[in-house]
Amino acid sequence: MLNGSAGMALIKVNYLQPPDPGSGAGVTDVSTQSGADNSGNIMQVSVQNFSLTPLIPRIVDFNHDADTNPLNLSVYAAGVIQLRQSQPCVGTAP
Amino acid sequence: MQRQKERGGSVLEFALVSLTLVPLMLGTGVLGVNMIKVIQTEQVAHEAGRMFAEGLDMSQPGNQTVVATIGSDIGLSTTAGQGNAEVILSALTYVDKAACASAGMVDLNGNPTSGCTNYGQWVFTIRLNIGNSSIRSSSLGSPLVGGPTGVTINSDGTISLPDYVTKSGAVATFSSINPYSNVGGNASGLPSGQFLYIAEAAATTFTMSPFTGTGATYSFIIC
Numbered sequence: 001m002l003n004g005s006a007g008m009a010l011i012k013v014n015y016l017q018p019p020d021p022g023s024g025a026g027v028t029d030v031s032t033q034s035g036a037d038n039s040g041n042i043m044q045v046s047v048q049n050f051s052l053t054p055l056i057p058r059i060v061d062f063n064h065d066a067d068t069n070p071l072n073l074s075v076y077a078a079g080v081i082q083l084r085q086s087q088p089c090v091g092t093a094p
Numbered sequence: 095m096q097r098q099k100e101r102g103g104s105v106l107e108f109a110l111v112s113l114t115l116v117p118l119m120l121g122t123g124v125l126g127v128n129m130i131k132v133i134q135t136e137q138v139a140h141e142a143g144r145m146f147a148e149g150l151d152m153s154q155p156g157n158q159t160v161v162a163t164i165g166s167d168i169g170l171s172t173t174a175g176q177g178n179a180e181v182i183l184s185a186l187t188y189v190d191k192a193a194c195a196s197a198g199m200v201d202l203n204g205n206p207t208s209g210c211t212n213y214g215q216w217v218f219t220i221r222l223n224i225g226n227s228s229i230r231s232s233s234l235g236s237p238l239v240g241g242p243t244g245v246t247i248n249s250d251g252t253i254s255l256p257d258y259v260t261k262s263g264a265v266a267t268f269s270s271i272n273p274y275s276n277v278g279g280n281a282s283g284l285p286s287g288q289f290l291y292i293a294e295a296a297a298t299t300f301t302m303s304p305f306t307g308t309g310a311t312y313s314f315i316i317c
Contacts, residue, residue, distance in 0.1 A: 016160065018150060018151065018154065018156065019154050019156040019157070021250075022250070023154070024154065025155075025156055026155065026156035027157065027159065027160060042145070044163075074166075075167075076163050077137075077164065078141055078145065078161075078164060079145060080144075080148035080149065080150050082148065
């Protein structure tokens with residue numbers, strides 16, 4: 001489903017730095033900074049705006065034309081980076 | 095004349111069969127949507143539980159946003175009482191001699207005193223809710239807040255050692271693991287002082303008339 005460069009471009013990897021304790025602030029996207037893959041940061045992997053063409057037109061009611069527009073799907077997963085010898089890599093995928 | 099009669103009969107047959115087939119087709123769709131929701135609920139519980147167990151401070155709105163992003167498809171919101179889903183995060187510990195000792199409630203022989211009222215019980219040490227807490231209550235129960243037996247839940251979700259060792263309001267409905275049980279000659283359960291991190295996720299199910307209901311999908315993970 002995510003073949004080729006177009007498919008690969010939909011896969012995003014973001015590194016998020018959690019807020020300081022008690023700060024109430026949001027997470028900071030540090031993907032472009034050095035040390036983004038430090039332990040304690042959150043690694044978020046997502047597929048964003050994957051376009052799924054429907055198998056058949058969707059008929060919601062008889063007052064509107066059948067809907068043939070593709071569905072845009074986004075899915076996310078995240079985890080805290082643990083302290084280990086080989087940190088996850090940062091940069092352009094090989 | 096004969097063919098017209100047969101055509102009328104076919105319409106009648108179709109109408110009769112439709113009474114069964116149409117609800118059956120709609121029901122298949124509803125079931126399919128809810129099966130997807132179950133998988134999404136499992137995914138949210140799994141991801142939230144892992145991050146919670148790895149030490150991420152889930153009381154921070156920023157960290158809750160990361161969980162809410164994962165659960166956006168089931169309607170998880172970071173705003174309390176909003177949305178169509180919830181995540182309940184609990185940390186439990188077993189009150190053993192070491193826990194009583196930490197609270198200074200052991201005698202000279204190291205045995206728990208009568209003041210260590212939760213000795214031998216699983217108790218809450220953290221409780222946090224993300225999203226709409228009215229969707230489903232926790233299978234572990236909830237810490238009782240206030241009153242002489244109730245505990246104080248701090249803003250970061252933690253319950254203090256004196257509270258969870260002495261207040262009956264901290265006791266969880268949980269007995270699945272006994273740190274001191276002996277199974278085939280081997281000690282079963284966790285070492286003393288360890289915590290169980292439990293994430294429960296629930297979401298409202300998709301309903302369509304006549305397939306109505308007030309159920310919720312549910313999933314949990316113990317880390």
